[in-house]
Amino acid sequence: MKTHVDVVIIGAGSAGLAAVRQVKKKTDSFVLMNDGPYGTTCARVGCMPSKALIEAANAYHARHKAEAFGIRGSAGLSIDVPAVLQRVRSLRDRFVSGVLKSTEALGARSIAGRARFVGPNTVAVGDQQFEAGRIIIATGSHPVVPASWRSLGDRLLTTDTFFELKNLPARMAVIGLGAIGVEMAQALSRLGVDVHAFSNSDRLAGISDPKVAACLQESLGSEMKLYIGHEVDLSATRDGVRVQAGAVDLEVDQVLVAIGRKPNLDELGLAELDIDLDERGMPPFDAKTMQVADLPIFIAGDVNGDLGLLHEAADEGFIAGVNAVSAELTCYERRTPLAIVFSDPAIAAVGQRFSSLDLEQCLIGRIDFARQGRALTAQKNKGVLRIYAARGDARLLGAEMCAPAAEHLAHLLALAIQRGLTAHELLAMPFYHPVLEEGLRTALREISKQSQGGGGDLSACDSFQIEALD
Numbered sequence: 001m002k003t004h005v006d007v008v009i010i011g012a013g014s015a016g017l018a019a020v021r022q023v024k025k026k027t028d029s030f031v032l033m034n035d036g037p038y039g040t041t042c043a044r045v046g047c048m049p050s051k052a053l054i055e056a057a058n059a060y061h062a063r064h065k066a067e068a069f070g071i072r073g074s075a076g077l078s079i080d081v082p083a084v085l086q087r088v089r090s091l092r093d094r095f096v097s098g099v100l101k102s103t104e105a106l107g108a109r110s111i112a113g114r115a116r117f118v119g120p121n122t123v124a125v126g127d128q129q130f131e132a133g134r135i136i137i138a139t140g141s142h143p144v145v146p147a148s149w150r151s152l153g154d155r156l157l158t159t160d161t162f163f164e165l166k167n168l169p170a171r172m173a174v175i176g177l178g179a180i181g182v183e184m185a186q187a188l189s190r191l192g193v194d195v196h197a198f199s200n201s202d203r204l205a206g207i208s209d210p211k212v213a214a215c216l217q218e219s220l221g222s223e224m225k226l227y228i229g230h231e232v233d234l235s236a237t238r239d240g241v242r243v244q245a246g247a248v249d250l251e252v253d254q255v256l257v258a259i260g261r262k263p264n265l266d267e268l269g270l271a272e273l274d275i276d277l278d279e280r281g282m283p284p285f286d287a288k289t290m291q292v293a294d295l296p297i298f299i300a301g302d303v304n305g306d307l308g309l310l311h312e313a314a315d316e317g318f319i320a321g322v323n324a325v326s327a328e329l330t331c332y333e334r335r336t337p338l339a340i341v342f343s344d345p346a347i348a349a350v351g352q353r354f355s356s357l358d359l360e361q362c363l364i365g366r367i368d369f370a371r372q373g374r375a376l377t378a379q380k381n382k383g384v385l386r387i388y389a390a391r392g393d394a395r396l397l398g399a400e401m402c403a404p405a406a407e408h409l410a411h412l413l414a415l416a417i418q419r420g421l422t423a424h425e426l427l428a429m430p431f432y433h434p435v436l437e438e439g440l441r442t443a444l445r446e447i448s449k450q451s452q453g454g455g456g457d458l459s460a461c462d463s464f465q466i467e468a469l470d
Ligand SMILES: Cc1cc2nc3c(=O)[nH]c(=O)nc-3n(C[C@H](O)[C@H](O)[C@H](O)COP(=O)(O)OP(=O)(O)OC[C@H]3O[C@@H](n4cnc5c(N)ncnc54)[C@H](O)[C@@H]3O)c2cc1C
Pocket: 010, 011, 012, 013, 014, 015, 016, 033, 034, 035, 036, 037, 038, 040, 041, 042, 045, 046, 047, 048, 050, 113, 114, 115, 116, 138, 139, 140, 141, 159, 180, 264, 267, 268, 300, 301, 302, 303, 308, 309, 310, 311, 313
């Protein structure tokens, strides 16, 4: 027997829960289905535990700056790794418990179990079937692990399993240096693990600007062994894992695999929907409405394979939720692209990436933080930021950076880009002294100098070329 509901939401992650919040404003006739652990990828095994680990690693790493500040005794500091990992789990549990309250409050409308389509508008979970007016797919993604590596058992970790470790091994390989690999490899190294980090491409953490990429590569290479540009082969040894890549052949205790995430679509029964999937098996959808083809179905969050970030998953869940309970679909303008990787120096990309620019039509301004006054005072004078603007009117297009305070500088630039500001207009804003944002101003002035129509910068002067003042 089928139960009829207005809306079925599949997946109780950040996207699914954002959708529920909108759906329940308009109807009580909905069910939320979730397979596996509740609590969201972000809170359970993603953004939050990884940031808790990174904070501990950075706090310990700060001892290397102590002597230069005139602080003595730092050589006596030691790290209690099991305590670090326990704190990560405690914080994780706290974040997860906050999420669980929202699913528990749904009572019988929250159903645990693997959902799959058994008809174009019917979803089965366990032995129940729900026929729905609208369906929202928000099933997230999972870490990619090649089949031939699975026999390594618990010597192979992903971020799904890593945070359960009670201690860290002496030697680890991190395979893949996207956002996850870079964040985790640096944190592990700073916690005292001998890290060997591998990537088959030189586009680390998604950075496409060669000047920024060079800075990132140098910075990571100073803290771990980096092997870039070769396919990796893993095999079991008596006590660990053999890692081969090009001429490199070494043994580690465990490997963390971070070579990307794949949408959770495979067992969803999409064949029932009678739509053409692309070569990756992805259904067509509109990123402004989240509608799949012309069906009463919406797809939000990591599962659509598009943006893979928490704030985007939440936005997409919102859009899908609103549209699932409306007679007319609303098209939403999406926000300026913003991606941040929490390494040190941090990495960020805002707006258009270097790789998508028409370089003939664009002006580039740059700041190297090596001599920037405020960065020097904090021993954070490492990093490069490059801003891109349109050649005609100096309208800001985007930026990539590996820089101190990148998370904050990137937000400021995102605001300016989303508002359609030019470099001149942003220069007309106040810049306090001494702040890292003065570095941003240096890069903006470089653009302003190359373009027509400057004069927005009140001081209208060049940099002082004096460390203490710029
Ligand atoms: C280590 C790590 C660090 C990250 N750090 C950041 C960060 O700093 N900033 C940032 O913006 N993003 C970060 N992300 C990405 C961010 O976590 C994701 O983009 C976001 O959590 C995706 O949310 P979602 O709702 O799409 O998926 P999820 O939260 O994974 O929710 C999907 C849910 O659907 C369930 N499900 C799957 N299949 C079915 C089915 N057939 N039936 C029923 N239920 C099903 C799943 O079990 C899951 O509960 C990180 C990710 C990882 C892994």
